[in-house]
Amino acid sequence: xxxxxxxxxxxxxxxxxxxxxxxxxxxxxxxxxxxxxxxxxxxxxxxxxxxxxxxxxxxxxxxxxxxxxxxxxxxxxxxxxxxxxxxxxxxxxxxxxxxxxxxxxxxxxxxxxxxxxxxxxxxxxxxxxxxxxxxxxxxxxxxxxxxxxxxxxxxxxxxxxxxxxxxxxxxxxxxxxxxxxxxxxxxxxxxxxxxxxxxxxxxxxxxxxxxxxxxxxxxxxxxxxxxxxxxxxxxxxxxxxxxxxxxxxxxxxxxxxxxxxxxxxxxxxxxxxxxxxxxxxxxxxxxxxxxxxxxxxxxxxxxxxxxxxxxxxxxxxxxxxxxxxxxxxxxxxxxxxxxxxxxxxxxxxxxxxxxxxxxxxxxxxxxxxxxxxxxxxxxxxxxxxxxxxxxxxxxxxxxxxxxxxxxxxxxxxx
Numbered sequence: 001x002x003x004x005x006x007x008x009x010x011x012x013x014x015x016x017x018x019x020x021x022x023x024x025x026x027x028x029x030x031x032x033x034x035x036x037x038x039x040x041x042x043x044x045x046x047x048x049x050x051x052x053x054x055x056x057x058x059x060x061x062x063x064x065x066x067x068x069x070x071x072x073x074x075x076x077x078x079x080x081x082x083x084x085x086x087x088x089x090x091x092x093x094x095x096x097x098x099x100x101x102x103x104x105x106x107x108x109x110x111x112x113x114x115x116x117x118x119x120x121x122x123x124x125x126x127x128x129x130x131x132x133x134x135x136x137x138x139x140x141x142x143x144x145x146x147x148x149x150x151x152x153x154x155x156x157x158x159x160x161x162x163x164x165x166x167x168x169x170x171x172x173x174x175x176x177x178x179x180x181x182x183x184x185x186x187x188x189x190x191x192x193x194x195x196x197x198x199x200x201x202x203x204x205x206x207x208x209x210x211x212x213x214x215x216x217x218x219x220x221x222x223x224x225x226x227x228x229x230x231x232x233x234x235x236x237x238x239x240x241x242x243x244x245x246x247x248x249x250x251x252x253x254x255x256x257x258x259x260x261x262x263x264x265x266x267x268x269x270x271x272x273x274x275x276x277x278x279x280x281x282x283x284x285x286x287x288x289x290x291x292x293x294x295x296x297x298x299x300x301x302x303x304x305x306x307x308x309x310x311x312x313x314x315x316x317x318x319x320x321x322x323x324x325x326x327x328x329x330x331x332x333x334x335x336x337x338x339x340x341x342x343x344x345x346x347x348x349x350x351x352x353x354x355x356x357x358x359x360x361x362x363x364x365x366x367x368x369x370x371x372x373x374x375x376x377x378x379x380x381x382x383x384x385x386x387x388x389x390x391x392x393x394x395x396x397x398x399x400x401x402x403x404x405x406x407x408x409x410x411x412x413x414x
Contacts, residue, residue, distance in 0.1 A: 001128065001177040002063055002097055004170045005070045006035060006089040011240045012133040012261050013166060015247050015254040020163045023079055025244070029370030031082050036362025038090030043098060043359065047352020050099035056184055059104075062097035063178030070171030074164055090362075099351045102334055114338040115284055119276020119331040126268025126327060132173055133262045136166045140255060221340045222353055224403045225333070228288060229358025231396030232329040235295055237365045238389045239264070239326065241373065241382075242319055249379055250312055260316070264323045271324045272331025284335040285404045287328070292397035294325045296390055303386035306379070339407060 010017050010028065018028065049058065069089050077085060101121075109117030140162050242264065246257035279287045302318045305311055337350060372388065373381040 001132075001170075001174045002059075002066055002093050004129065004132065004174055005066060005073065005167075006086060006093060007240070008129055008133060009166060009170060012136065012243065012258050012265075013163070013254075014240065014243045015257060016159060016163055016166075020160050021076060021079075021082070023082070024374055025241075025370035026367070026374045027079055027370075029366030029368070031079070031086050032366035033363050034083050035086040035090040036360065036364070036366075038087045039094045039362050040356055040360055042091055042095040043356035044352040046095045046097070047099040047348040047350070047355075049096060049348070050103050050351070051348035053100075055100035055104040056181055058096040058100040060178045060181040062092055062095070063174055063181065065092040067171050067174040067178065070167055070174060074167045074171070076160060076164070094355075098355055099348045102351045102355075103348050106334075106337060113280060114335040115276040115279030115287075115332050116273070117276070118334050119273040119279070121272075122327070122331040123269035123272035123276075126265055126272060130262060130265040130268065132170065133258070133265060136169055137255070137258050137262055139165055139169070140258070219340070221336075221403060221406050222350060223357070224399050224406065225336050225340070226354045226357035227399035228329075228333050228336070228396055228403065229354055230360060231292070231392045231399065232288075232326065232333055233359055233361045234365055234389060234392040235299075235322065235326040235396075236330060237361055238299075238369075238385075239323060240366075241369065241385065242323075244373070245315075245319075245382055248377065249382055250315065260319075264320060267320065267323050268327040271327035275328035275331045276335070279332040279335055283407075284332045284339050285400065285407055287332055288336075289397065289400040289404055291325045291329050292393055292400050295322060295329075295393040296397055298322050298325070299386045299390035299393055303383045303390060305383075336403065 014028075018024070023031075066089060069085055069092065072081070072085055105117050105121050106114065239261070243254075243257040243261045246252040246260050247254060252260065275287055275291070298318055298321045302315070302322070305315060305318075334351075334354075369385055369388065372384045375381065376384060
């Protein structure tokens with residue numbers, strides 16, 4: 001739920017969000033860029049913080065702080081206010097949260113269930129996101145396309161009221177998540193952490209600290225993993241515009257597009273967990289290679305469709321395939337930390353480096369794609385959109401191939 005207010009509302013209800021707040025895709029892209037800049041600056045220091053303090057308390061504090069931003073969004077601020085709000089969320093959702101979450105997952109998983117653990121993490125995130133989104137869609141079943149609609153009781157509800165109802169739902173669930181995190185038994189987390197620290201016990205000699213710290217920066221696999229995350233995250237952020245594609249190209253209503261994106265999001269838990277199980281058996285690096293090949297092929301095919309309205313089933317199938325591949329990638333790419341033998345005591349720093357580089361699409365993706373779509377509304381804009389993502393998928397395919405080669409070379413020299 002930490003990302004529900006900054007991202008889920010605009011993913012599942014983007015047409016409504018743009019309409020009520022009277023902003024364009026380009027303006028929203030620039031707003032997301034502000035979030036991305038602050039987030040990028042937060043990932044690395046967040047890694048050091050995660051190696052020093054309780055993940056449970058860090059995550060809970062982040063959730064509470066993010067929920068406070070939802071109260072401000074409820075007032076439906078103007079574009080300037082949205083810039084400040086998303087900058088605030090870039091700090092609250094990343095600095096104390098992200099590296100702590102990844103480290104806690106790795107610690108609890110143990111050495112032999114990394115793929116499954118990260119698959120369950122991302123699949124669980126997706127399942128909760130889908131359930132809350134479908135709940136919101138149900139609340140909007142009275143009809144969101146009209147400026148005002150009459151519900152059964154005879155009351156009039158405006159589109160702005162509907163959006164505010166969605167915002168309050170996400171604010172409440174974010175607050176609930178903060179409370180749930182605090183209920184996790186601290187003793188359980190401490191025991192798991194102690195077991196993992198024993199398995200990967202780093203030297204306590206201060207003279208050994210500098211080389212260990214430098215090795216994280218100098219390991220080429222870390223930077224290749226960052227490239228994998230960059231390109232996979234571009235594929236993930238591509239899903240944000242599937243709702244607009246459904247409205248502008250497939251001629252769906254805003255409510256129907258929200259339902260479609262909601263249904264597609266239910267593929268996430270199945271894809272992420274399934275990929276995690278497979279990755280534990282076949283290696284995460286090999287699974288990632290296959291997934292990028294799938295993304296590249298499907299996005300290229302989507303870019304060749306000239307009239308999606310007449311090939312509606314084909315287009316939706318393509319959206320579903322790319323969703324499955326993207327969700328699967330997100331479920332396993334942090335399992336590479338274990339495969340590449342990164343010391344557990346250095347997990348926060350490694351995650352900080354990978355995330356600071358890997359999530360830069362928060363800065364550039366939305367501004368670029370927003371301009372692509374606004375410059376050529378309709379099918380032409382989306383053809384350019386899918387070609388751009390195909391190029392990123394090709395880079396991810398290359399990076400994953402190099403990771404496989406590096407892992408193979410390391411194994412031969414062991």
